[in-house]
Amino acid sequence: MKRVYVNEKWCLGCRLCEYYCAFQETKESDMARALKGIKINPRINIEEKNGISFAVSCRHCEDALCVKGCITGALSKKEEVILIDKERCVSCYTCILSCPYGAISPSQDGAIKKCELCTDSASGIPACVKGCPNNAIVFEERLG
């Protein structure tokens, strides 16, 4: 199945992926207006040091430790995509304890946050991928 892959060689560290991710979540039409004055809490995060940078988001693991360990059943896997049911999450953070990539984060709304590959978007292409100006984030089929 298609997943988000990143290639740090092409990453500029511009953090546009983070902004597009946060914007996608607002469901607004104007990015500047939607994000103005807001401290974003995106589901993809740039790691950066000494000129190296890359984006990290959910890998949608085949053997998903977060789903198996979820104490409420809020995390589930549907068609290879790991989804979070915010209504059922109690923010116990067992998933944060389990995720080897650090791709799950707390949020202010009482539930955890993670990439769901923009499965709710019309285009079917994740916003971070669409917004990356240098193809450092791609959405494609690979071996794993």
Place this chain on the structure above:
Amino acid sequence: MKHLIIGNSAAAIGAVEGIRQMNKSDQITIISDEPYFTYSRPLISYLLSGKLSLEKMNYRSKSFYEDNHVTFKYAHAEKVDHLNKQVFLDDGDQMSYDKLLIATGSKAFIPPFAGLESVENKTTFLSLDDVKKLDAMGLESKRVLIIGAGLIGLKCAEGITKKAQSVTVLDLAPQILSSILDYDSSLIVKQHLEKKGINFILSATAEKFTQNTLTLKDKTQIDFDILVLCVGVRPNASLLSGIAAIEKGVVINERAETSVPDIYAAGDVTNGVAILPNAYVTGECAGINMAGGNKTISKMLPMNAIGFFGLNIITAGNYTGSIFELNKDSEFKRLFYQDGLLNGYIMIGNIAKAGIYTSLIREQTKLDTLDFPLICEKPQLMAFRLEERLEKLGGKVERMKFFQPEI
């Protein structure tokens, strides 16, 4: 193939999902001595505090049994006849099986306190019925005494602080949460809980109960209206006693098989680490193998994520070796390392990306292959070598490309 599962929590559900990964046709029956849809046991304190409704306690969506063609039967399994592959139930029924899974979890351990029988309002805190019992005692304007400052006792304390008149937690140990914290870190959490109104009496030995009074060994007397016993849990392994190998819990191998053919065990009833993720994983492994698959699990890591009144704690592994410590503002962290490996860690307050540390313990990652000072500072993939970062984030294709010699 006929699968019989005794138990209805994480390990049992893991087994159902494991079996269904293999096929859709095997017959599955769940026997539970609780008359409820599968619910998440760790959530009982949330129900008690009113944070969650009964319906939100469900561990799976309401159509789970139907979707997975599971027959649910409310009964208490009394005896296993492994020679004739039958289980006897308390309603007189007997059920035959091809493969049997014991996922009966744990039961409260109650020390033989003198005079305990004279206490009228008392309960343990492990099940939905325990919550109902506590609620029925009417917490309002009651003084609650909790014996045991472990995970269960403190989650109970958190759940009732707003309702009860007072909450006092007593423990034999000199610290709280001794199963997941070292002494220093326990002080941080204790202070936080005290600020929220919970009283502690530590290093205390209960001598005897006389109705609503507990007398300690040092003759201090504590009056209470409700007693909650959270001293500890023990594997609920009696169904297999005299049948299969039992140490502390049921002994299983890496395929979740017991010492008896066609009988599997998973979750808290086993010898393993009693936490929900491990219960699910061993249950799933058992299920896959029961349905003819070949799944093995590695040794389970002790690990825990828990929060009290908004203070989050994540821990894993064991706390031996050299210590890296970070203690500033509202963040406390200790990493324990030895012989080039991470043994364990404790994070309080800021728990971001903790799973990267967990993976270092699980994978036995050699610390000299990492930028150790960087990963001590905070868990991050940047601390890994380039080829590992590429594999983690780019999949196997990237790794192949990386190792291709340039021509």
